[in-house]
Amino acid sequence: xxxxxxxxxxxxxxxxxxxxxxxxxxxxxxxxxxxxxxxxxxxxxxxxxxxxxxxxxxxxxxxxxxxxxxxxxxxxxxxxxxxxxxxxxxxxxxxxxxxxxxxxxxxxxxxxxxxxxxxxxxxxxxxxxxxxxxxxxxxxxxxxxxxxxxxxxxxxxxxxxxxxxxxxxxxxxxxxxxxxxxxxxxxxxxxxxxxxxxxxxxxxx
Amino acid sequence: xxxxxxxxxxxxxxxxxxxxxxxxxxxxxxxxxxxxxxxxxxxxxxxxxxxxxxxxxxxxxxxxxxxxxxxxxxxxxxxxxxxxxxxxxxxxxxxxxxxxxxxxxxxxxxxxxxxxxxxxxxxxxxxxxxxxxxxxxxxxxxxxxxxxxxxxxxxxxxxxxxxxxxxxxxxxxxxxxxxxxxxxxxxxxxxxxxxxxxxxxxxxxxxxxxxxxxxxxxxxxxxxxxxxxxxxxxxxxxxxxxxxxxxxxxxxxxxxxxxxxxxxxxxxxxxxxxxxxxxxxxxxxxxxxxxxxxxxxxxxxxxxxxxxxxxxxxxxxxxxxxxxxxxxxxxxxxxxxxxxxxxxxxxxxxxxxxxxxxxxxxxxxxxxxxxxxxxxxxxxxxxxxxxxxxxxxxxxxxxxxxxxxxxxxxxxxxxxxxxxxxxxxxxxxxxxxxxxxxxxxxxxxxx
Numbered sequence: 333x334x335x336x337x338x339x340x341x342x343x344x345x346x347x348x349x350x351x352x353x354x355x356x357x358x359x360x361x362x363x364x365x366x367x368x369x370x371x372x373x374x375x376x377x378x379x380x381x382x383x384x385x386x387x388x389x390x391x392x393x394x395x396x397x398x399x400x401x402x403x404x405x406x407x408x409x410x411x412x413x414x415x416x417x418x419x420x421x422x423x424x425x426x427x428x429x430x431x432x433x434x435x436x437x438x439x440x441x442x443x444x445x446x447x448x449x450x451x452x453x454x455x456x457x458x459x460x461x462x463x464x465x466x467x468x469x470x471x472x473x474x475x476x477x478x479x480x481x482x483x484x485x486x487x488x489x490x491x492x493x494x495x496x497x498x499x500x501x502x503x504x505x506x507x508x509x510x511x512x513x514x515x516x517x518x519x520x521x522x523x524x525x526x527x528x529x530x531x532x533x534x535x536x537x
Numbered sequence: 538x539x540x541x542x543x544x545x546x547x548x549x550x551x552x553x554x555x556x557x558x559x560x561x562x563x564x565x566x567x568x569x570x571x572x573x574x575x576x577x578x579x580x581x582x583x584x585x586x587x588x589x590x591x592x593x594x595x596x597x598x599x600x601x602x603x604x605x606x607x608x609x610x611x612x613x614x615x616x617x618x619x620x621x622x623x624x625x626x627x628x629x630x631x632x633x634x635x636x637x638x639x640x641x642x643x644x645x646x647x648x649x650x651x652x653x654x655x656x657x658x659x660x661x662x663x664x665x666x667x668x669x670x671x672x673x674x675x676x677x678x679x680x681x682x683x684x685x686x687x688x689x690x691x692x693x694x695x696x697x698x699x700x701x702x703x704x705x706x707x708x709x710x711x712x713x714x715x716x717x718x719x720x721x722x723x724x725x726x727x728x729x730x731x732x733x734x735x736x737x738x739x740x741x742x743x744x745x746x747x748x749x750x751x752x753x754x755x756x757x758x759x760x761x762x763x764x765x766x767x768x769x770x771x772x773x774x775x776x777x778x779x780x781x782x783x784x785x786x787x788x789x790x791x792x793x794x795x796x797x798x799x800x801x802x803x804x805x806x807x808x809x810x811x812x813x814x815x816x817x818x819x820x821x822x823x824x825x826x827x828x829x830x831x832x833x834x835x836x837x838x839x840x841x842x843x844x845x846x847x848x849x850x851x852x853x854x855x856x857x858x859x860x861x862x863x864x865x866x867x868x869x870x871x872x873x874x875x876x877x878x879x880x881x882x883x884x885x886x887x888x889x890x891x892x893x894x895x896x897x898x899x900x901x902x903x904x905x906x907x908x909x910x911x912x913x914x915x916x917x918x919x920x921x922x923x924x925x926x927x928x929x930x931x932x933x934x935x936x937x938x939x940x941x942x943x944x945x946x947x948x949x950x951x952x953x954x955x956x957x958x959x960x961x962x963x964x965x966x967x968x969x970x971x972x973x974x975x976x977x978x979x980x981x982x983x984x
Contacts, residue, residue, distance in 0.1 A: 392655050394655035
């Protein structure tokens with residue numbers, strides 16, 4: 333008989349995936365814009381650039397000028413993916429080697445620091461606070477709690493936090509785990525087609 | 538907010554609200570809906586906006602402007618927005634929200650797209666601001682002076698309501714000046730020449746206020762021995778302010794003037810004069826508005842001049858432009874148009890010293906005059922304030938001449954020149970090329 337917490341996590345994961353699928357389906361129902369102007373560049377090259385070089389700190393002024401936030405974001409997201417990996421290995425009953433566990437703990441710790449610092453920033457900066465909705469705080473608290481409990485246990489509490497997190501994924505802004513990729517693909521295709529991406533390359537008409 | 542807007546808001550009926558929402562949703566495609574689902578409100582876009590750089594106000598943060606639009610989308614078109622509006626920040630379209638929309642997308646945005654490149658996620662925000670502008674248009678809430686510019690184009694075939702006789706007389710006068718300048722009685726500005734290779738189009742401001750700009754372009758064509766013409770009636774004005782009101786049917790009607798002139802005159806290449814939004818309208822948006830590909834290429838005159846220099850069709854002496862020159866990158870031409878290098882290659886050959894602004898190219902700052910701002914008098918002070926970034930860039934470059942391949946930008950830069958005491962000359966690229974031209978022997982230039 334599987335552990336009820338495990339069943340709960342699997343069911344919540346199913347909910348999250350189904351919710352994201354539904355959101356994607358609804359989005360697709362709006363249809364694609366027909367394009368008639370001849371391209372000046374390659375949409376594909378733009379997409380590749382958007383997912384690679386355009387994401388380097390040096391490529392974006394908003395990152396260059398906010399490196400601590402960028403680092404916190406990287407640590408936070410790195411921690412979340414690490415936590416999800418740990419969750420899967422835990423559900424499968426895999427025993428991880430000790431050095432790897434140490435690395436995982438370090439990444440989880442950095443993730444907690446990243447998440448907490450971004451939450452503090454949102455709470456303390458008036459402009460960012462003015463920009464925020466309850467969703468923004470919840471979307472930070474749930475993954476951060478997931479990381480804290482992944483690191484400190486107990487297991488049932490970690491599983492519970494996982495279930496809550498997964499249930500919330502399609503409901504709030506954590507849905508950007510899907511739409512980040514969709515939006516960035518569109519951005520790359522748009523600027524690639526117009527010959528703006530990749531930047532820094534000479535284009536002769 | 539203006540009394541006019543309040544009166545218009547007072548007059549709105551439930552049917553108007555429904556119409557606005559219908560038009561808003563109708564403008565959205567998969568890409569835009571994905572963008573509306575993607576913003577994480579990290580706020581890192583704030584300083585990418587020249588409005589926010591000039592005034593660090595929450596309402597100037599691009600994500601905030603976007604949030605006004607997202608809030609309405611969530612409230613009317615998503616399940617979570619209906620079930621838990623307070624949680625996800627959904628708000629139904631109402632009088633306050635419409636006021637916020639007008640202020641955000643007309644009053645605090647030039648549709649320059651700089652935030653798109655700096656967005657953590659990669660959301661091209663102007664595409665969503667366009668949807669909002671279009672919905673506001675359907676509710677009669679486009680600022681009247683901006684709409685009047687579009688109406689002029691629809692009624693008169695050009696945005697300044699210049700009548701045909703006046704246009705033809707102006708061209709003939711500029712032609713005489715060109716002949717006097719070149720000393721060549723055969724130097725022409727041909728009107729309605731059937732079968733000419735290039736149909737050249739200009740901003741009506743050139744006819745009204747900047748004849749030297751048109752004369753400079755004509756001089757370059759003369760020197761290159763180009764086979765070109767201009768339309769005497771519909772089809773000479775490259776502007777399309779419906780790009781800014783975002784009323785696509787009106788935009789289509791305006792750009793059709795150019796396509797029809799190409800067909801009527803049997804020309805092969807549509808050449809867009811130095812104008813950012815005109816280039817984006819004709820090159821990129823025109824085929825989308827008309828829902829068909831053009832059977833001819835659309836080129837910027839910058840590309841043409843680049844080609845002339847590369848092919849040796851014109852010769853230039855850069856010592857004629859001895860002062861340091863910096864180049865302004867119009868957003869619609871560079872960031873949204875993909876034309877970044879031709880003007881640089883032209884200027885490197887044409888001036889003694891080209892000094893780049895920092896940043897430049899696709900990362901340029903908007904001058905503040907884009908998005909129809911120059912046609913919206915009520916936001917003048919905000920526009921001049923938001924131009925401070927560009928003014929600072931120009932000052933820092935140390936240049937004495939600003940090359941600006943866009944007449945809207947030239948208007949804004951001219952105002953910034955006075956407002957911020959820049960003490961620079963502002964010229965089109967063609968004016969700099971024309972000044973540096975080594976006159977060809979007349980026998981060589983006749984086609």
